[in-house]
Amino acid sequence: MHIESSTGTLPLVRRLEAVGFRAWPAASAQYDGSWQIRLTGGHPSKRLNSVVPLDPSDTGNLDIRLERARRKFEAYGRPLTIRETPLMPLELREHLETSGWSVFEEVLVMTCNLEKLDLPDTMDHLPGHDIGRFVEAYIKITEADPALRAALAEIISSIKPTVGLFLKEEVENDPQAAVICVQDNDLAGIMSLAVAAAGRRQGHGAEILAAALRWARVRSARTAWLQVVATNAPALALYDRFGFTEAYRHRYWRKGA
Known part of the structure; x- marks a missing residue:
């Protein structure tokens, strides 16, 4: 199953993602392009320890960027975790699917x-x-x-x-x-x-x-x-x-x- 979203819903996704980041702040939030890299050494929550791609068109250097993120997570003692929303590029999802990655949890955002x-x-x-x-x-x-x-x-x-x-x-x-x-x-x-x-x-x-x-x-x-x-x-x-x-x-x- 893939996450699909019409263009008309993307502004809502962006807004809810932004308020979600503010409502549950990670100890460290850095950016690699449009990917937000969220890490929190003291708490294992996936919401606080994941990479969140935020631009469907940001598709460059996927292997290099995933490896950079993996090293950051390793320094925190965390497994590299990607959070896929409708804002994640299709190319990245396809790359994960063909590189040994798999989905282990699905979450509904409700209003x-x-x-x-x-x-x-x-x-x-x-x-x-x-x-x-x-x-x-x-x-x-x-x-x-x-x-x-x-x-x-x-x-x-x-x-x-x-x-x-x-x-x-x-x-x-x-x-x-x-x-x-x-x-x-x-x-x-x-x-x-x-x-x-x-x-x-x-x-x-x-x-x-x-x-x-x-x-x-x-x-x-x-x-x-x-x-x-x-x-x-x-x-x-x-x-x-x-x-x-x-x-x-x-x-x-x-x-x-």
Whole structure:
């Protein structure tokens, strides 16, 4: 399966890619032509450790540039990963296909119209600004490696647009759900939505998502966007309930994956 996009959707792809970079900033973001090379030594996230080609016409010296990128990734202890969006040149995709690379994950980028979304008028959960508290809760909810604590705090601290950190806790120090909402002018990014395993299918995800979207709309955001792995059926069902629809997809490539 290939990622295809009409010319008319490319401006939307460019805009959502740009706000995505700002909403989840890598520690290092360098350019090789139009390829953005994103690397973060403290966190293994693919979003923070990948090469993102951003111009369909930038097709020169592919082998040389891939080797340059591989060396940068090797210096960070990361496997070279390419993120394919509709902006990636067809020639590069064909080069990867014939050079032993393969896709190992597909992600949907989805949007919804906040102006038409039916949300409660009350704010059951107000956003916090205590990054340390949020990170501790998020690690507990997701059962993530505590060694990622400092890196996650640094990433959140580096976000330049307005950030809302939402937690659902019925009992102190017993978080059930968490989400980050990043408002960038009229766009609101939903990041890192997570629900504790023991609390799933109880409405916690919908509750915390509604709070984040309501907050963003009050702050004049008109469109919400998010990224979700294509195989995550429960998350897709939740987002469908809120009116999110697919804008485009991206895929991650690795050699020998």
